[in-house]
């Protein structure tokens with residue numbers, strides 16, 4: 711694909727979108743921002759559509775005339791199965807179906823490390839391949855495995871290029887020792903999404919969404935193959951984290967984080983999603 715694409719971006723009021731939208735605009739893309747929450751905080755040149763991805767008619771109208779869909783909308787943590795099913799599974803199918811109906815040839819899907827969370831942390835110096843088989847750690851992770859599976863279906867059956875980004879830990883900076891291995895910086899997130907838009911005819915791909923961390927164990931190969939060149943390394947924050955860990959027990963590696971790439975999501979108490987409406991009330 712060539713520069714200056716018309717990008718329909720779902721989940722545009724979310725935190726990952728806030729990281730990537732400015733950089734995509736700088737790189738010449740034109741964005742239609744889609745979210746069910748208010749989108750007033752976005753730059754003026756962004757077209758905004760407030761709708762749920764589960765409303766198929768509104769969604770089709772919102773993505774029409776786009777070159778590509780970047781699908782970030784979803785429940786990003788553990789939640790009741792019926793909610794996950796409606797938003798993350800049915801919502802993703804709605805996105806891919808809208809792409810098929812509207813003749814959109816590429817979809818970039820936000821998957822997650824939690825699609826493969828029960829994969830063991832490899833020995834030092836070894837890497838988990840981008841396309842390691844799904845081993846979900848939660849209903850959330852299972853919905854991302856289904857997202858990947860739907861992506862494969864729409865590629866094989868309908869020829870739509872589908873790049874699934876298995877995002878690890880996207881935060882402004884690493885928050886704990888695990889993220890020395892799994893951090894995805896905001897700038898690298900932008901580089902990753904841009905690479906997914908620009909690579910010529912990717913077909914179906916699974917790619918780790920991770921920065922160039924010295925302590926990383928997620929393979930950089932899938933990223934390199936689509937032209938993603940991460941620039942950031944969580945090691946820059948290692949000494950600050952070590953200092954804080956002296957008086958904050960949440961920073962060091964837990965047993966789950968030593969064993970599985972999904973870390974605490976593999977425990978009996980995975981981090982749970984609190985709906986935005988409830989957060990505003992509290």
Ligand SMILES: NC(=O)c1ccc[n+]([C@@H]2O[C@H](COP(=O)([O-])OP(=O)(O)OC[C@H]3O[C@@H](n4cnc5c(N)ncnc54)[C@H](O)[C@@H]3O)[C@@H](O)[C@H]2O)c1
Pocket residue numbers: 720721722723724725726727744745746747761762763764781782783784785786787797801820821822823876877878879880881
């Ligand atoms: N942040 C991370 O570290 C991380 C890691 C792995 C995967 N991901 C994935 O990346 C994506 C974005 O994550 P985030 O951290 O920005 O989450 P977020 O919660 O900040 O943003 C998600 C956005 O999706 C919107 N949304 C939810 N349901 C919707 C619906 N039915 N219709 C329209 N919009 C809807 C929400 O309003 C929200 O603005 C998610 O799919 C998440 O699973 C994120």
